[in-house]
Amino acid sequence: MAVTDHVNFATFMEGVNKRNPHQPEFVQAVQEVAEDIFDFIQDKEAYHSEQILRRIAEPDRVVSFRVCWEDDAGNVRVQRGYRIQNNNAIGPYKGGIRFHPSVNESVLKFLAFEQTFKNALTGLPMGGGKGGSNFNPKGKSVREIMRFCQSFMTELYRHIGADVDVPAGDIGVGGREIGFMFGQYKRITGEFTGVLTGKGLEWGGSLIRTEATGYGAVYFLENMLKHRGQDLTGKIAVVSGSGNVATHAAEKLVQLGAKPVTLSDSGGFIHDPDGLTQEKIDWVKTHKTHRRGRISDYADHFTGATFHANATPWNVPCDVALPCATQNELLGADARALVANGCTAVSEGANMPSDLEAVHVFKAAKIMFAPGKAANAGGVAVSGLEMSQNSERRSWKESELQVMLHDIMDGIHDRCITYGAQDGKAGGYVDYVKGANIAGFKKVADAMLAFGVV
Numbered sequence: 263m264a265v266t267d268h269v270n271f272a273t274f275m276e277g278v279n280k281r282n283p284h285q286p287e288f289v290q291a292v293q294e295v296a297e298d299i300f301d302f303i304q305d306k307e308a309y310h311s312e313q314i315l316r317r318i319a320e321p322d323r324v325v326s327f328r329v330c331w332e333d334d335a336g337n338v339r340v341q342r343g344y345r346i347q348n349n350n351a352i353g354p355y356k357g358g359i360r361f362h363p364s365v366n367e368s369v370l371k372f373l374a375f376e377q378t379f380k381n382a383l384t385g386l387p388m389g390g391g392k393g394g395s396n397f398n399p400k401g402k403s404v405r406e407i408m409r410f411c412q413s414f415m416t417e418l419y420r421h422i423g424a425d426v427d428v429p430a431g432d433i434g435v436g437g438r439e440i441g442f443m444f445g446q447y448k449r450i451t452g453e454f455t456g457v458l459t460g461k462g463l464e465w466g467g468s469l470i471r472t473e474a475t476g477y478g479a480v481y482f483l484e485n486m487l488k489h490r491g492q493d494l495t496g497k498i499a500v501v502s503g504s505g506n507v508a509t510h511a512a513e514k515l516v517q518l519g520a521k522p523v524t525l526s527d528s529g530g531f532i533h534d535p536d537g538l539t540q541e542k543i544d545w546v547k548t549h550k551t552h553r554r555g556r557i558s559d560y561a562d563h564f565t566g567a568t569f570h571a572n573a574t575p576w577n578v579p580c581d582v583a584l585p586c587a588t589q590n591e592l593l594g595a596d597a598r599a600l601v602a603n604g605c606t607a608v609s610e611g612a613n614m615p616s617d618l619e620a621v622h623v624f625k626a627a628k629i630m631f632a633p634g635k636a637a638n639a640g641g642v643a644v645s646g647l648e649m650s651q652n653s654e655r656r657s658w659k660e661s662e663l664q665v666m667l668h669d670i671m672d673g674i675h676d677r678c679i680t681y682g683a684q685d686g687k688a689g690g691y692v693d694y695v696k697g698a699n700i701a702g703f704k705k706v707a708d709a710m711l712a713f714g715v716v
């Protein structure tokens with residue numbers, strides 16, 4: 263095919279839109295990647311003729327299934343479960359499981375697509391996948407959650423395996439849910455294998471997996487600042503969410519001398535101008551995870567803090583921002599407010615928290631902006647290390663794992679610089695979105711080229 267005959271960005275996106283009607287999140291994620299990839303592959307014939315991006319943007323398979331369970335009152339309940347296996351060119355499918363009422367095929371397809379590039383960026387051999395259900399864990403008893411997890415795994419088990427597809431946690435799925443699912447997998451198959459990550463330390467889990475995503479997002483932020491000759495000391499940080507990623511990001515910010523002043527949940531955000539401390543963060547962890555409370559209670563518990571119902575924290579003046587709740591929680595107007603208030607760096611702990619307009623605002627303002635696929639890769643990276651430990655049948659020490667996590671986050675930052683540095687000057691502007699997209703794409707694409715048309 264002559265170079266002039268290549269499908270261009272607009273035609274490609276037209277096709278993506280046509281083939282994926284009513285899947286706005288998936289189309290959005292593909293567009294964000296395609297915006298950079300078409301530039302990169304312009305003069306690279308093989309990527310065009312072998313239709314690499316077109317193939318990555320078509321999941322290997324979408325598995326959808328019925329999950330029946332019985333609630334405490336004896337009612338039969340029916341939910342929809344999914345596993346999306348996006349691409350396994352560089353390793354077994356790998357990615358979390360999300361339990362949230364907003365889960366649908368579009369959301370999980372976008373997450374599995376993003377995961378493919380994220381996992382490639384870690385440098386570890388992991389393909390991309392994602393799964394979940396529209397099951398809402400809020401207000402459910404522990405027994406109800408157990409029964410749901412068991413029923414979910416009774417179908418999922420036939421699609422996964424330690425060398426096939428290795429799920430982990432995500433929104434609404436933490437150590438407890440992984441335990442219920444692992445127990446059911448073991449019961450059905452009779453095998454004790456590393457089929458899930460995020461396991462308990464007593465049964466094959468890895469140290470620092472729980473902390474890894476939030477910590478990694480702050481290490482990435484630190485690396486971006488270091489590249490510009492700055493550090494985190496004294497920096498005011500606005501953080502959204504109050505789950506696993508947000509609380510551990512806040513914890514690492516405090517440890518590195520920054521001052522996180524907000525957290526949020528689906529009810530609104532709290533602003534604590536005195537700054538969060540380890541003690542306050544520990545209270546939030548217990549309150550949100552074990553008591554399943556609301557973040558609004560923080561303002562009743564700690565003097566000086568205020569709660570803002572049905573609002574996001576992006577109008578609070580800050581130096582750095584870490585969206586750590588969910589997709590599309592930071593819109594164009596929020597991005598403009600952050601930039602206008604002097605925010606100079608954003609590190610995405612969540613997956614695709616900034617919508618396309620917000621990404622374009624950050625890029626145009628040339629602030630340091632780390633997309634989720636680079637900044638939040640620490641979690642899946644330690645999941646990859648958990649898989650290695652399971653294969654070796656041993657557990658590494660915390661100090662060893664801390665060094666590995668740090669090295670992996672440094673490596674991702676370096677890869678972003680390789681493909682995203684804009685002016686070739688040391689300390690110059692880096693387009694981290696472009697750097698992450700191209701570095702992640704190139705690894706997967708080159709593996710696919712080796713395999714031929716499959």
Ligand code: NDP
Nearest residue numbers: 433434475503504505506507527528587588612613638641
């Ligand atoms: P958790 O379930 O621990 O916490 C989720 C947090 O986000 C809660 O505070 C929740 O509030 C809030 N939230 C969820 N959905 C919404 C919504 N629609 N609107 C407003 N707030 C919402 O999840 P995690 O911390 O694990 O995940 C957070 C983000 O990080 C997700 O985007 C996830 O994909 C991403 N991520 C997670 C990784 C991990 O290892 N866990 C790894 C990499 C990325 P509420 O309590 O009110 O529901």
Ligand code: 2IT
Nearest residue numbers: 357358430432641642645
């Ligand atoms: O979005 C993510 O990277 C995760 N939820 C973690 C996936 C994993 O396999 O650890």
